[in-house]
Amino acid sequence: MTSTMTTRVLEFDSLEAYLFWEENCMIISPGETSFIVIGVIGCSVAGLSVVFNTFLFWLLMKNRKHRSSHLLYLTFLAAFDIFVSIAYILLFPINIYVDYFESVVLANAWYTYMPLTLSISHVMMTASALLIVAAAFERFVTISKIRTQFAKRNRYLISILCLIFAIFPKAPMFFEIEVVKNFNCTGASQWRPNQIDWIESETLQTLYKFWFRNIVITCLPFFLCFYLNIQIIRRLRLQHQGAKLFRFATSEHRQNIRAATLMLVCVTCSYLASNLPNVILYILEMFDMDFLWDPAIRPYYSYVSDLVSLLTVTSCFLRLPIYYACNARIRSEVLEVFDNWLNFFSPQSLHGIKAKRPRPNTTVRYCPTDQGFMIFEKTASRRGDLKPKCYGTGLDKVVLSVALTGMDGALRRASAHARLGDAQEATDMDLLRPVFYDRRQSDQYS
Structure with a gap:
């Protein structure tokens, strides 16, 4: 027994009390690596994601044309990403700060909002995945030249249905978790989350949580996005090869379609990359949870779980850079907004002098x-x-x-005939010159 452990034991009445405290009340420090990855990097990325998606939501909402185009899905996606990023900050970095600093104030606040924030974050993540599937399906229909207007005319309805289908399986998570008193523990460990008993019923576990929540809501959107993305990329490649074969410059309308498709492909790829570890974890949790709770595997399981949440918020953060790089319309609007801001904070504007912007x-x-x-x-x-x-x-x-x-x-033939006529006229003049000379000479001597 080490000196630190001996000091801890002396603080309790018996060894049994110390062992009980060690098992139920002791806070294990997350370590420097987890603190830096989640508490510093993850919190910074999530904060920037909130700023980027708030700006993106405002940018897309202020233009009426965007609300009647395929960018409507991206507008709702930006709104959902704001909630996901805020929920990440409230759930993961704050929890790390509670364990790292053993703060009672942060612990009380975290256990107060944790059930509601957790359910909202899952609803928004599921709605975002369904929105990406809907947008990918519309791009697939557009690039495949399928003559149907249902997806384009009912974007608002499809977006609302995505949110409803996300609320139905994920919102009940709020009622599945309750915060209870953690025995006689005090300080930052006085509360603990507890799963409600009725959740453990066999019927609910099999039908609702396994088949509906995990298979239909989590895994199915992932594989649908993967399939649609592969088909879109394949058709884009065929169209690009056809354009190179005939050496035609594509029209502006087709260039816009290809740019929008490329943008959605990048968004879908970021979603697939960030959710691939999540799907793998879901499959392992469904079939072999005991393997994940093995003492030798559990640390890696914890690291991968933290990585999944970090990748999710990173994909939210990358939305605006992807739109800026792939969509010329959004890029021009972003540059125009920043240009207006720079002109507003310029020295001339601060002194009340309006800078004249030259017309292009x-x-x-x-x-x-x-x-x-x-x-x-x-x-x-x-x-x-x-x-x-x-x-x-x-x-x-x-x-x-x-x-x-x-x-x-025709122009070449006309030019050739003109040159031929000039040459013939010059030849006739050369033939007439000796006759004129002879006649003048004969007139002089006659």
Whole structure:
């Protein structure tokens, strides 16, 4: 028995009291690694995620066009991500701070809001997954050229149904956990979570928690997203190969479709990457929970559980960078907002002088190229480069190419005839010159 343990034993009446305290009341410090990963890095990422998604939600809501487009799903997704990120801060870093600092105030606050926050976070994560599935299905329908308008005309209804389907299986988690007194413990360990007895019934465990909550709500969206993502990527590759084969510049409408599809593919990939460990843990928990509670495996199980929560909030944090990199419309709106903020806080604006913003020069010129007519517009970018745009469908480009080829041939034939006529006229003049000379000469001597 070490000196520290001996000192602890002397604080109790007997060894049995000390062993009881060690088993039920002693707080195990999380360690420096867990404190840095969850308490510092995770809290920082979640805080930035709240800021990014709040800005993104405001940016998408203030434009009416976004509410009637596929970006409506991303608007609701940003709102759900705000709740998920706030719930992560309240559940995981605060719990680490409770164990690390043994704070009674934080412990009382954490056990007060923990059941409600836990259920809300699961509802929002499930709703986010269902929204991503709905958005991926609409992209799959769009890029597959399936003629149906149901997914596009009922985006609000689909979003509400996603939230309802998330509430039904996940909201009852609030009633499954109760906070009770932890025996005679005091301080930061005076409370403990307890699972309600009726949850342990065999019927509820099999039908509701196993089949409905774990299989249908957790695993099925993951594999649906995986399948739709593979199909979307495959069709994108086929379309790209077709465009390279005919060497046609894609129209602006098709470029927007491909950009939106690429953006959704990146969002779906981030969701799949962050939820892959979660699905693996769910499968192990369903079939072999005793293996995870083995003393040799339990530390790794705890680390992976912390990693799952960190990856989830990281995927929420990456939404805005993905949208900025893949969607030109969102990128231009973000830059415009920051430009307005910089102008607002500029020295001229602080002194009451409004800075005159020059109007961008939009000169349009038509350049005949081997890809049809390319329209160049002078953009308002800092580099001032020319941005090519191509309008019309692939059939329009074929017609223009044939017409331009015919015009080019006609012009060449006209030019050849003109040169041939000039040469013939010059030849006739050369033949007439000796006759005129002879006649003038004969007139002089006659």
